[in-house]
Amino acid sequence: MTQLYNDPIGHWVVVVVAMALLLFVVLTATAYTVWFERVALGRIQRRPGPNRVGPFGLMQLAADGIKLAFKESFVPAKTDKLIFVIAPAIGVAAAFLAWTVIPIGLWYNVQYWIADVNVGILVIFAVSSLNVYAIVLGGYASNNKYSLLGGLRASAQLISYEMALGLSLVPTFMIVGSLRLRDIAEYTVSWGPYHGPIPLILLTPIGFLIYIISATAETNRTPFDLPEAEQELIGGFLTEYSGLKFTMYYLAEYLNVITVSALATLLFFGGWYLWFVPPVFAFLIKVVLMLFLYIWLRATFPRLRYDMLMRLGWKVLLPLAMANVIVTAIILVAVQG
Amino acid sequence: MSDEKQDRTSPPGGLQPPTSPASGEVKDRTSPPGGLRPPTSPASGKVKPNVAGDVGALLKGLRTTLGEAMKPPVTLMYPEDKTPRSERYRGRHYLRRYDNGLERCIGCELCAAACPVGCILVIAAENTEEKRVSPGERYAKTYEINMLRCIFCGYCEDACPVQAIVLGPEYELSDTSREKFIYTKEKLLEPLPPDVEARLNSKEKK
Numbered sequence: 001m002t003q004l005y006n007d008p009i010g011h012w013v014v015v016v017v018a019m020a021l022l023l024f025v026v027l028t029a030t031a032y033t034v035w036f037e038r039v040a041l042g043r044i045q046r047r048p049g050p051n052r053v054g055p056f057g058l059m060q061l062a063a064d065g066i067k068l069a070f071k072e073s074f075v076p077a078k079t080d081k082l083i084f085v086i087a088p089a090i091g092v093a094a095a096f097l098a099w100t101v102i103p104i105g106l107w108y109n110v111q112y113w114i115a116d117v118n119v120g121i122l123v124i125f126a127v128s129s130l131n132v133y134a135i136v137l138g139g140y141a142s143n144n145k146y147s148l149l150g151g152l153r154a155s156a157q158l159i160s161y162e163m164a165l166g167l168s169l170v171p172t173f174m175i176v177g178s179l180r181l182r183d184i185a186e187y188t189v190s191w192g193p194y195h196g197p198i199p200l201i202l203l204t205p206i207g208f209l210i211y212i213i214s215a216t217a218e219t220n221r222t223p224f225d226l227p228e229a230e231q232e233l234i235g236g237f238l239t240e241y242s243g244l245k246f247t248m249y250y251l252a253e254y255l256n257v258i259t260v261s262a263l264a265t266l267l268f269f270g271g272w273y274l275w276f277v278p279p280v281f282a283f284l285i286k287v288v289l290m291l292f293l294y295i296w297l298r299a300t301f302p303r304l305r306y307d308m309l310m311r312l313g314w315k316v317l318l319p320l321a322m323a324n325v326i327v328t329a330i331i332l333v334a335v336q337g
Numbered sequence: 338m339s340d341e342k343q344d345r346t347s348p349p350g351g352l353q354p355p356t357s358p359a360s361g362e363v364k365d366r367t368s369p370p371g372g373l374r375p376p377t378s379p380a381s382g383k384v385k386p387n388v389a390g391d392v393g394a395l396l397k398g399l400r401t402t403l404g405e406a407m408k409p410p411v412t413l414m415y416p417e418d419k420t421p422r423s424e425r426y427r428g429r430h431y432l433r434r435y436d437n438g439l440e441r442c443i444g445c446e447l448c449a450a451a452c453p454v455g456c457i458l459v460i461a462a463e464n465t466e467e468k469r470v471s472p473g474e475r476y477a478k479t480y481e482i483n484m485l486r487c488i489f490c491g492y493c494e495d496a497c498p499v500q501a502i503v504l505g506p507e508y509e510l511s512d513t514s515r516e517k518f519i520y521t522k523e524k525l526l527e528p529l530p531p532d533v534e535a536r537l538n539s540k541e542k543k
Contacts, residue, residue: 044406048414300402301395 018114019100026099030254031061036288037254037295044299071243076143079240083141088241088248091134095255097127102262103182105272105279113182120181121173124263125166128218131256132158134249135220135227139237150236153306154220154227160313161217161224167321168210171328172200172267185271201268206324208268210317212293215260217313219253222298226306261290424536427489427504430482432525433537435472440526441501442480443473448493448502456486457493473499480522484510503537505529 035050035058042049050057075084101120103113117123132154139151173179176187188197201208217224228236238249265271265286274282304312413420422428433441444461462478470476493502502525512518528534 040406043410044402046405046408046410047412048410296399296402300398 015114022099022114023096026096026255026258027251029258030251031065032058033254033258033291034061034064034250036291037298040292040295041299044296065247068247069244073243073245076240079143080141083137084240085245087134087138087141088245088252089134090137091131091252092248092255094127094130094134095252095259097130098124098259099255101181102259103185103266103271104262105283106182107272107279116180116182119179121169121179121184121263121267124259125162128256128259129158129162131218131252134252135237138241138249139227142237142240144240146233146235146239147237150227150233150239153233154237157217157220157224157226157309157313160310161214161317164210164313164317164321165214165218167318167325168207168214169267170321170325171204171207174325174328174332175200175203181266181271185266185273187270197270197273199268199270204268204324204328206320207328208264210321210324211264211268213312213317215264216294216297217309219256219260221257221294223301223304224309225303226309257291257294258287261287261294264290422506422508426506426508427491427494428507429484429505429510430487430493430520430525431503431505431527431529432477432480432522433501433503433529433534434526439469440471440476441499442477443471443499443501444475444477445498447496447498451492451496453490453492454486454488456483457481458483477522480525482520482525484518484520485515500537500541503529503533505533 038060039049039057050060053059053063075081100114101117101123103116103120135154136151139147139149139154142148172184176184178184184200186197187200188195216222220227226236227233228238233239238246241249262283265283269286269290271286272279272283274285277285435441442459444459446459446461449455449457449459458479458481459477460479461475464470464474464476489504491504494500494504510518529537
């Protein structure tokens with residue numbers, strides 16, 4: 001495997017096959033994330049969730065996908081047609097791009113990822129920021145006041161929370177001393193008799209807290225879903241979208257949720273290490289638990305008002321993240337000398 | 338006239354703010370009604386944060402939702418499981434027969450007269466020796482109910498002197514065309530569910 005990987009042509013073969021595989025796996029994962037969310041939300045609200053199509057409703061997403069695919073691809077009058085069509089594609093492309101650098105596991109010396117970039121986390125930040133273009137452009141192109149407001153809210157929200165998100169991870173980088181996702185996941189400590197990988201949440205619990213809140217805001221999930229607020233903005237940037245273009249936004253949203261869950265797994269929960277569990281499965285279990293946390297938050301908290309959102313972002317999370325960085329730096333210097 | 342009108346638009350009492358000169362209520366209406374913001378003391382005007390209380394409230398909410406998830410769903414799997422109907426539930430109509438197969442309906446049209454929406458059409462005809470449909474003098478040659486009009490009040494059942502028309506327990510009456518909602522005599526003469534039929538018979542014997 002390593003030989004094939006180092007061969008110039010074999011390298012490309014491996015990468016292209018891996019990309020095709022990843023596309024399939026991530027798309028399937030997205031579909032079942034939606035299923036999982038609907039079932040979990042249903043159980044929390046004391047109803048069964050989708051349970052008609054296939055066993056346990058597992059084919060529900062296939063049915064929904066077919067329905068959406070056969071819907072009329074409607075473009076309202078006086079829209080900016082080009083941008084209207086391109087915007088959802090940007091969202092999906094950005095969401096997929098993040099997965100190029102996310103390592104899923106190392107099993108029998110096979111690396112389950114496409115690119116082992118030494119600044120992997122920066123790549124993810126870069127492409128996940130593109131997501132806001134999809135929302136802003138979609139809202140702008142729709143020629144609809146609600147869409148425009150949704151887009152504006154999205155831009156302000158993402159600017160506010162991206163800083164806290166970035167800063168929340170800085171202590172992790174300082175402790176590990178690397179931006180490579182693999183290094184962070186494989187971070188090991190020697191504490192007395194114990195020598196092995198530890199989940200970094202033990203070292204930066206506040207970082208994890210800030211990460212979870214900011215990531216929820218980044219992915220426009222429910223306590224922070226102001227850009228698509230159904231009640232006051234009638235779906236926000238999604239108002240004019242239907243059919244496959246709507247599906248793309250939907251796909252991008254859930255892909256982003258999986259991405260931030262996978263990232264949290266890698267950065268705070270030791271990636272693919274979990275006692276005796278095989279690496280890829282351990283990763284999967286942790287991601288599913290993170291996804292449940294997101295769904296749980298969605299089921300519990302009502303949407304914030306806009307000024308509350310801004311206040312939380314700028315006045316609470318950002319100073320807290322900065323203080324976290326400084327305190328971690330001081331402790332690190334004190335410990336390592 | 339104008340006085341009367343004003344009286345009718347304003348609610349009888351309490352809904353309008355009191356117009357006493359000392360009321361300071363008007364000022365408060367600009368700020369959201371209690372609970373959205375922590376109470377502000379009028380002296381400093383500063384918001385006093387209560388971090389521990391707020392985080393505790395969030396955790397309490399999370400615990401509540403997780404607790405609900407542990408309980409079994411309350412959903413009824415509808416087409417398979419149905420809520421029990423009352424014995425006297427008024428669903429679709431049936432025309433009954435006697436045990437010897439004769440129709441009960443004697444074409445008296447009392448049901449049509451009682452019907453508040455006029456959805457019943459009865460055209461009676463004379464019974465003859467060769468063709469005896471009901472034990473009485475006449476029978477219903479045509480008996481139609483427009484189920485789109487019917488309000489399921491059960492007056493027809495009350496009006497019927499021979500207990501010919503009854504309202505059964507079925508309530509799933511959707512169909513694909515308006516014409517199919519005109520229930521004709523053939524459809525109405527379909528046998529009742531056996532348990533309902535037995536109950537009606539036992540009631541009659543008493």
